[in-house]
Amino acid sequence: MMVRPGIRLMGRMPTSTLLRASTPLPLRHLSTTIPRYEPSNALMPKTVERDEQRGPIVGTTGPGADGPHPSERIEPVATVTHDHGNWTMMNPIYTEPELDCVKVVGREPVTVGDKAAHGMVKMLRRLFDMFSGYIAKDVPASVLKENPNAIAELRKSGELLSDKDWMTRIILLESIAGVPGMVGGTLRHLRSLRLLRRDGGWIHTLLEEAENERMHLLTFLTVAQPGWFTRALVMAGQGVFYPMFFLTYLVAPKLAHRFVGALEEEAVRTYSHCINDVEKGFVPEWTDKPAPQIAIDYWRLKPNASLLDVIKAVRADEATHRFVNHSLADLDQTRDFNPFALAEAPAEIRGTKFGFTRDESAQFAVESQRKLLGQSHGGISPPKEKDEVEGQNSKKVETE
Numbered sequence: 001m002m003v004r005p006g007i008r009l010m011g012r013m014p015t016s017t018l019l020r021a022s023t024p025l026p027l028r029h030l031s032t033t034i035p036r037y038e039p040s041n042a043l044m045p046k047t048v049e050r051d052e053q054r055g056p057i058v059g060t061t062g063p064g065a066d067g068p069h070p071s072e073r074i075e076p077v078a079t080v081t082h083d084h085g086n087w088t089m090m091n092p093i094y095t096e097p098e099l100d101c102v103k104v105v106g107r108e109p110v111t112v113g114d115k116a117a118h119g120m121v122k123m124l125r126r127l128f129d130m131f132s133g134y135i136a137k138d139v140p141a142s143v144l145k146e147n148p149n150a151i152a153e154l155r156k157s158g159e160l161l162s163d164k165d166w167m168t169r170i171i172l173l174e175s176i177a178g179v180p181g182m183v184g185g186t187l188r189h190l191r192s193l194r195l196l197r198r199d200g201g202w203i204h205t206l207l208e209e210a211e212n213e214r215m216h217l218l219t220f221l222t223v224a225q226p227g228w229f230t231r232a233l234v235m236a237g238q239g240v241f242y243p244m245f246f247l248t249y250l251v252a253p254k255l256a257h258r259f260v261g262a263l264e265e266e267a268v269r270t271y272s273h274c275i276n277d278v279e280k281g282f283v284p285e286w287t288d289k290p291a292p293q294i295a296i297d298y299w300r301l302k303p304n305a306s307l308l309d310v311i312k313a314v315r316a317d318e319a320t321h322r323f324v325n326h327s328l329a330d331l332d333q334t335r336d337f338n339p340f341a342l343a344e345a346p347a348e349i350r351g352t353k354f355g356f357t358r359d360e361s362a363q364f365a366v367e368s369q370r371k372l373l374g375q376s377h378g379g380i381s382p383p384k385e386k387d388e389v390e391g392q393n394s395k396k397v398e399t400e
Ligand SMILES: [Fe+2]
Pocket: 174, 177, 212, 213, 216, 267, 314, 318
């Protein structure tokens, strides 16, 4: 489990159950009377009651996290190795095995909404492929031995993409991919303001996703600058996609997260194809191309990292978006806490599984709270299996 850097925890710890007065707390916010925090992100007692009556809520078992702040005791998982300052939001840092474990996996649509989301993504992909002349073909590496001109010929016939074709495709995709997280974060932020409720840790994860996608875009822009036609397409794409996604998220956030999950499945597929082509030598312009400095800083890569390492990190990020959005799509959008507010799921899981079910999210949230709060406070007892875990979230959570 990757624990998020401590400095991030202050604003994102979900409100939880009652803090025990007997617990030895090394605390600066603790008042003489320890307040009771309810398993709901609502503030008004009546709303809390109504939330609880609707059944268990994901992420609400475990010691409370509002009064004491554990950040001082948490070691950051990665240290900044450069002197440019840490100017980005939290983003995952990967080991080599974590980069290589990413798989192309797809979630089988179940509900009508799922089918609509997946159908829409497939249709958009087909249109985009047709428009950009992309053929998802696995060309064997052996063709290079048989024919030294194979690359030029295959590029001409459209069976291989050139470095410029890859770049155009990536820039168009990344310029759109940065929209959903910002829309989701904005709408949940506004909802919190409008309804005078807490958010349960969703906003930061969604904003981090938006920034992560923008960092992909900025990284690739250091490799190549698009011409006016691609820039016009980016503007047109944003003009159409932003309002459509905004309205979808406003009325059907589950559908919107499912749509993003399906979109990210395609992103992992595309980047896997790109990685294969570079590894086989089909994009010779990139074979020995060094990683741009912005990418080395952002993903904490080795100083001699290559562009291929960067593309692998981007693919691992896309797998994370796939996992997070499919998991969020399974949650109760108005009551459940974000199970990834305290800690990321392990990279191997994010890279190989399309998402958590609501039950798995509930279990993961309990484990994260136990691990993190137990570790950070040093003295707070983790919730007891029988009294607290089985009593609430380990109950089968009804899927709504
Ligand atoms: Fe991306």
